[in-house]
Amino acid sequence: MKDLVSIITPCYNSAEFIEETIQSVLNQTYENWEWLISDDRSKDNTIEIIKKYNDPRIKLQVLEQNGGAGNARNKSLERAQGRYISFLDSDDLWYPEYLQEMISFMQKKNAELAYCNYSRCDEHTMEPTLKDFEADKIVTFSNLLKTCRLAPVSTIYDTQRVGKFYFPVKSKREDHVMWLNLLKEIPKGYPLKKTLAKYRMRENSVSRKKQNIIKDQYLVYKDFMGFSTLKSLYYTANWALNGFMKYSKIFN
Template sequence: MTDLVSIITPSFNSAEFIEDTIQCVLDQTYKNWEWLITDDLSQDKTVEILNNYKDPRIKLQVLEKNGGAGNARNKSLERAQGRYIAFLDSDDLWYPEYLEMMIDYMKEKNAELVYCNYSRCDEHTMLPILKDFEADTIVTFSNLLKTCRLAPVSTMYDTKRVGKFFFPVKSKREDHVMWLNLLREIPEGHPLKQTLAKYRMRENSVSRKKKNIIKDQYLVYKDFMGFSTVKSLYYTANWALNGFLKYSKFFN
């Protein structure tokens, strides 16, 4: 018997893209999944589109109040029953073999967490506009402090071994905080050096606006990691430099 995978998805005004995301999940070669979508009070046709799909594995919750992506992910995590946790935002895509290959690799490495390469694509054509982001090294708490190698679209962890990890709703860098908290509890995460996902690089994405979130990143270290001011500034500077190198071609 295969283990259940819980797919965690926040949605908000995703009508333009979400049908492609739905199809990529339905096309997965690994079939034992539940898809926990929490809609953050969309004002477009996102919920209507989702309700058109009658697959019982798709489990939609619509919030009564907008609370942000971290809160929506937490609501899905609360309902998750699967051994494995996978994250898929409502505008991103997986290759059909994503779940199957990630789970097989996790078992092969006897790992609690694995991550893979992903394509960085134009938001409309989904054609690559940067070199694929490479899962190039074993990830640890120490090296994750300087740059966030882990993206929701390309990372999976095993709740049987590490439990569930939730997102801090008071941080705009909730992904990075969550990964750091997880890596504090395990020795390392393993890289699957194969491209299995597509990340949609949207012009208005918060993660693209590096200059606007320097303070938020500083607070990751100062408030959530409990570091001193000097130590927090050091890691913020490293993060900013690595972020610039990671996305510089996107702005040229």
């Protein structure tokens, strides 16, 4: 029997996009999954939309109070029973073969973590606006310090090999901190050089506004990694430069 995959999704006021996301999961060729959605007290009709889908693999939890995306992901992780942990935000999409190809690739490589290419798409049309982000190299703790190649929509890890990794709730850079903590424990993660996911580039996305989160990124190194001030500034500068190149149309 195929190993169970746990899909982790935080959800907040996602009514505009959640049905597309749901359909992309239901269309997966790999069918042994559970989808753990933690709704962070949505004020629109997100919950009603999710409840329309009568599939026992979709497991919705409505949180008692709003606690942010990191906390919502953690609540889903606590309930996860799968060997493999995957992440899908409530406005992003997977191609139908995403889970099948990623799991097969991980088994072939004997990988504890893997990531793939993903399309970077217009918020409304889901047509690509930049060239695909490429899974261009093996990731290690060292090279992940300078730029975060791992995106939730395109990364899977094996809990049987590494256990579960949770998100810090006091950081706006919770994804990067979690991936760094994970890469401290394993030597590398492998790239699958194929586009299997679509990332929706929201205009109001925190991760897109690099100038607003320089301090938060600095604290990734200073507070969460325990680096010196000088070392933290060095890695923050590298991250900012790589982030500019990642999203600038000059380079894409």
